[in-house]
Amino acid sequence: MLLFLLILIAAAVAQVFLPWWCIVPVAFLLALWVGRTGGKAFLAGFFGVGLGWLVLAIWLNGQNNSVLAHRVAELLPLSGSIALLLLVTMVVGGVVGGLAALSGCWLRQAVWRPTLAPEPVTGTQ
Template sequence: MRFLFSAILIALLSAVAEYFLPWWSMAVVCFIVALFINERKVFAFWSGFCGVAVCWLAVALWHDIPNEHILSSRMAILFHLPGSWLFMAASVLIGAVVGGLAALSGAMVRPKR
């Protein structure tokens, strides 16, 4: 339950933070959420990972579908990837890893009760 709650919280807060602040604001969001919501480290990591992944995937799709993949196909060629979906996966993965690690670090510095 806590896992789901913090993942959703991360996804929402990341979207809001990134709208106003640079991309790495989502790492701060993950850190803070993990700092305050008491979870096991492994769950903290996955909540950050999944939260950011959902947020980034949703926003990427929101851009990509109305664009009919014009841009993502070109970017895939630029990065020597075989398809636009892989470019999307790579984008989401990078964000998710950063989010996961940031949440993990939040959980790790959290003082024990």
């Protein structure tokens, strides 16, 4: 949950000042720092970035009365469906964020292996 919130907030803030692909280093570095398992890191990245993109797309869609979204949905094979365009936007952003977070978590696991405690020595041999 912490990784999800960190990715959601950091990616949303970073995209205000940087290009769209800034979500990759953001999700990667946060998962490298906080990520524990690959599956949880992927889901945190997927939903963190995907939800952020979905909210932004809905807000931008409302700003221009759905004119731009309808035109883009007609260009793509979506039959002019704005809802499908929003879903595609969320999935594309989510997959990019999820794979970046998964990569960061896997790098953490590969480099920083937890040290195992030595086994206790018993008196019998």
